[in-house]
C-alpha cells in the first residue's frame with residue numbers, strides 16, 4: 136500500500152486543536168484527543184504542519200524532483216495572434232516580462248505560431264522580445280487546440296524555457312493548460328502579478344483566491360518551465376521601439392504534430408457584441424435592478440453615447456436578459472476599463488472579482504447600503520429609471536451626439 140502523504144504522529148499529538156484552526160479546508164477533527172486528517176478534504180497545503188507546536192504532523196509532498204533545473208533558461212511568452220494581428224494581451228505580457236527576464240539575466244523569447252505571420256515577429260521584437268521562435272505552417276493559420284499544443288510542447292521539450300507565460304484569454308487558457316500537462320509542470324491561472332524571488336529565481340505568481348478575498352502567491356519550485364496565464368488589462372503594454380530587432384528562429388514542425396481530431400469548418404463572429412468587453416475603456420453594466428430584459432435598452436443607449444461596451448451581472452445573464460458573453464465577474468470576464476458603470480447591480484463579491492480594478496467605478500443603486508458603494512469612486516443613490524435617461528441625455532449633449 137502506498138504511504139500516506141500526510142500523517143499524524145500519534146505519540147506526539149496532544150489533541151490541542153491548533154491544527155483544526157489552521158486548516159482552511161475543514162479536513163481535521165480530534166478523536167480521543169488525537170488529530171485525524173480526512174485525506175479526501177486535505178489538499179496537502181501544509182498549514183497544519185506549520186501550526187502544530189509539537190511536530191506531530193508529517194507531510195510528504197513528494198516534492199523531490201529528478202528534473203535538472205539547470206538545463207532550463209529564458210523567459211517565454213506565447214504570442215497570441217488572430218489573422219496576423221498580435222493580440223494586445225501579448226504586448227502587456229512583454230512589458231512586464233521584460234523586467235523579469237532582466238532580473239534573471241535571461242533572454243525574453245516570444246513563441247509565434249501561425250501562417251504568413253513573419254511581420255508579427257518584427258513587431259514582437261520592437262516590443263521587447265530578444266528572439267522569436269516561429270512555427271509558420273498553413274495548418275497553423277487558425278488556432279486549434281491539438282496542433283497548437285503539440286507544437287508548443289515540442290518547442291518546450293527542445294528549448295527548455297525557465298518560465299512560460301500566456302494571456303488568460305479564452306484561447307490562452309485552453310492551450311497552455313494542455314502544454315503544462317504534457318510537460319508535467321504546474322500552471323497558475325489568471326495571475327494579476329508576477330515577480331522573481333531573487334534568492335531562488337522562482338517565479339512568484341500572484342492571483343486572487345477565494346472569490347477575490349485574498350491574494351495567493353504561488354511558486355513552482357521543483358518543475359520547469361514555471362507556467363502561468365496572466366489576466367488581460369492588468370499590466371501596461373510594452374512600448375514599441377521602432378527599429379529594435381532580434382533573432383527569428385524558424386522551427387521545423389513535424390507532420391505528426393499537426394494532426395487534429397477536430398475540423399475547422401467556418402468562423403462565425405459574434406455580431407451582437409459591438410465593442411469587445413475585455414478591450415473596452417468604458418463599460419456600462421446592468422443588473423437585476425433593471426427588472427426586465429427590455430430595460431437593457433437604457434444600458435445600451437448610455438453605452439452607445441459613450442462609445443462603450445455593455446456588461447451585465449450574472450443575475451441578468453441567468454435571467455436570459457442578455458447573452459453570457461456580456462457577463463462580468465468571477466465566472467464571466469475580468470475587465471479593467473477606465474470607467475465602469477454598475478447600474479442596478481448590488482456588488483456581490485463574485486461581480487467585484489471581475490471589475491474592481493477599473494480606474495473609475497460609477498454605481499447607481501437605490502439601496503444606499505448596497506456593497507457596490509464600497510468600491511465605487513462615485514455613487515448615486517436613487518432610481519436608475521430616473522437617473523440613467525438623464526445621464527444619457529447629459530452625455531449626449533456634452534459630447535455633441
Ligand SMILES: Cc1cc2nc3c(=O)[nH]c(=O)nc-3n(C[C@H](O)[C@H](O)[C@H](O)COP(=O)(O)OP(=O)(O)OC[C@H]3O[C@@H](n4cnc5c(N)ncnc54)[C@H](O)[C@@H]3O)c2cc1C
Pocket residue numbers: 421422423424425447448449450451462463464465466467468478479480481482483484485486489499500501502505517518519520
Ligand atoms: C460561484 C459563483 C460565481 C458567480 N459568478 C458571478 C459573476 O461572474 N458575475 C456576477 O455578476 N455574479 C456572479 N455570481 C452571482 C453573484 O453572487 C450575485 O448573485 C449577482 O452578482 C447578483 O447580480 P445583481 O447585482 O444584478 O442582482 P442583485 O444582487 O439582486 O442586485 C440588484 C440590485 O439592483 C438594485 N436595484 C433594484 N431596483 C433598482 C432601481 N430601480 N434603481 C436602482 N437600483 C435598483 C438593488 O438595490 C440591488 O442592489 C456568482 C455566484 C456564485 C455562487
